[in-house]
Amino acid sequence: MKSRIALFSLILAFAASSTVTAHARACSNATLKGTYANTIHGQLFLPNGVVLVIDGITKATYDGEGNFTQVDAVADNGNFTPGWRPGSGTYSVNPDCTGTQTNSIPGLPDLHLQFIVSPSGRKSWFVVTDPGFETAGDSERISIQ
Helix, strand or coil, rough: CCHHHHHHHHHHHHHHHHHHHHHHHCCCCHHHHEEEEEEEEEECHHHHHHHHHHHHHHEEECCCCCCEEEEEEEEEEEECCCEEEEEEEEEEEECCCCEEEEEEECCCCCCCEEEEEECCCCCCEEEECCCEEEEEEEEEEEECC
């Protein structure tokens, strides 16, 4: 009986330490690597008082080293320009899986985002932090490179 209790205790301790170790993995720029599909929803409050409803999708490819390229298709107030708009930028992932990103799209001011990425890198959630934006979205990795 004592040996069964000792064996059970050993198995329980091993299982508990494996779980703690699995969740202790820190995130880094390498956590975001591959191609992601993103959705975008929200509003943009212009200085003249006009409010634009924003909806769109983005396909972004992250290199795992802090750089990305993207194409997006975004509508404002239901107005959509056909085609894919290219962009690029940089990102930084913190060990706690939070991060920041700067998007550069030719002809537009840079966009700044804060995000949370899952430790597996499969999903992320973001919000635009620039004044006048009430825009957020989520992402899912669709391929690993």
